[in-house]
Amino acid sequence: MIGRLTGVLAEKQPPFLLIDVNGVGYEVQAPMTSIYQLPALGERVTLFTHFSVSENAQQLFAFKDKDDRLLFRHLIKVSGVGPKLGLAILSGMEANEFVQAVLNGESTRLVKIPGVGKKTAERLVVEMQDRLKDWSVAPTESSQDTSASENPGQQGLSQNDMIAEAESALVALGYKPTEAAKVIARVSKEHTPSRSEELIRLALKSMLPA
Structure with a gap:
């Protein structure tokens, strides 16, 4: 099992990353909450990974810290929650916020969150409350709110390319696709993000209840 990767961030097409070790x-999939914290392309990065094997695919999921990976592993143990939905949940909400x-x-x-209906949401609450009762939730600043200025890892994209990348993510x-295009168009008019990660963050935030 591959538990950790340290290498050069070679490609970034959210939620897919390519790490040159x-x-x-290594092609991995990462939640947006981890992607927001990544350095620039060509820089070294360490990610904690989870290897998932199913009848149709072998996939490697990557996380910036062990807590996110642990929460992901808790999520996929819930009935009806697979790796794709677990990734979507951790993209829409930071670990502490979800807990x-x-x-x-x-x-x-x-x-x-896409794929989370009322029954699934209720199941997540019921099945995960015991698992997360000892989770330490610290009132920290959101890494999503600071990464845009600290990690200028996406220079040179045109506005159209940035919008297309955000919609694809x-x-x-x-x-x-229609929902993604609509929300990205609205957010790009209301804000002036310089990176697709920031545009994605704003779009995801706008779709969650306050």
Whole structure:
């Protein structure tokens, strides 16, 4: 099992990443909450991984820290929650935010995430409350809010390319193409993000209940 990768960030097409480890390229999928924290292309990065094997695919999922990977592993143990949905959940909400929603029984905060209907949200709350009761939730600043200025890893993209990349990322996370295009268009008019990761962050945030 591959538990950790350290190498050069060679490609970034959210939610897919390519990590060059001594000449071997590992294609991984990462939640947006981890992608927001990545350095520039060509820089070295360490990611904690989870290897998933199913009848149809072998996939490697990557996370910036062990807590996110642990939460992902808890998520995919819930009935009806597979790796794709687990990735979507951790893209739409940071780990601490999700844990707080579960511990507070706020299933309505989860239903805006693609693939999470009312029954799935209620199941997540019921099945994960015991697993997360000892989780330490610290009131920290969101890494999503600071990464845009600290990690200028996406220079040179035109506005159209940035919008296309953001739409593609939302579709990969489970949103319908028309829904992705609509929300990206709205957010790009309301804000002036310089990176597609920031545009994706704003779009995901706008679709979640306050």
